[in-house]
Amino acid sequence: MQRLLSGVGVLGVGLATVGAAINSTLYNVDGGERAVLFDRFRGVLPTVSGEGTHFLIPWVQLPIIYSVRSTPRSIPVTTGSKDLQNVNITLRILFRPHEQKLPWLYANIGQDYDEKILPSITTEVLKAVVAQFDASELITQREVVSEKVQELLMERGNSFGLILDDISITHLTFGREFTEAVEMKQVAQQEAERARFLVEKAEQVKQANIIRSEGDSIAAKMLAEAFVKAGDGLIELRRLEAAEEIATALSQSRNVAYLPGSGQNLLLSIPPN
Incomplete structure (x- = not known):
């Protein structure tokens, strides 16, 4: 019985040794990888191994694994x-x-x-x-x-x-100097745009004043011609219009009372309390 067990033990050791020897002759290359073999006697071999399991000479050849993924x-x-x-x-x-x-x-x-x-x-x-x-x-x-x-x-x-x-x-x-120069240039451009806007605005105001002055001059000229043609009648019309405006303003004041008279309207001014 002891001899049988001893024989089984020796067989197991032998199989393990054979398995280890077989494993030492194999190497695996995973997906997305490639392998190069370095031979101790011949140097780097020119062949490239693709994915899968490959053979090598134990203790003589060494696999070098490279990734070929991006x-x-x-x-x-x-x-x-x-x-x-x-x-x-x-x-x-x-x-x-x-x-x-x-x-x-x-x-x-x-x-x-x-x-x-x-x-x-x-x-x-x-x-x-x-x-x-x-x-x-x-x-x-x-x-x-x-x-x-x-x-x-x-x-x-x-x-x-x-x-x-x-x-x-x-x-x-x-660099910092160039960045600061660009920022200063942008600020200068913005200031120039603002100055140009102010100049254009002043020019527009000037044109508006000129047009307004010309309009007032024409209106004054037309009014003078109307006075000459109409005589005292136009002056009397303007006086009546002014009197009507004054009467309307006084009638809406809280400190003025309206009293009926003999054919004429009387406005009584009452001093405020």
């Missing part, structure tokens, strides 16, 4: 414009490695290729593009700037085995 990264850069203004730009990049160039990437740059490549080429391209535009043009021609940056950056990324799926400018500001 990965976002924001890179801030400070550079100068054509008119020597400081410009702060943040570029957002969606990148992934070219699958066929993964062996070259691992052999020459390493697994942290994005840390070594992207900041360098982004700074280089942004400095070259921004230096072609004035500070005001960077704002008014932002689409043109973005297209130039995208074209040059994709070309530079491709030379390092990177595929840039999307490039966009997410942040664009200028």
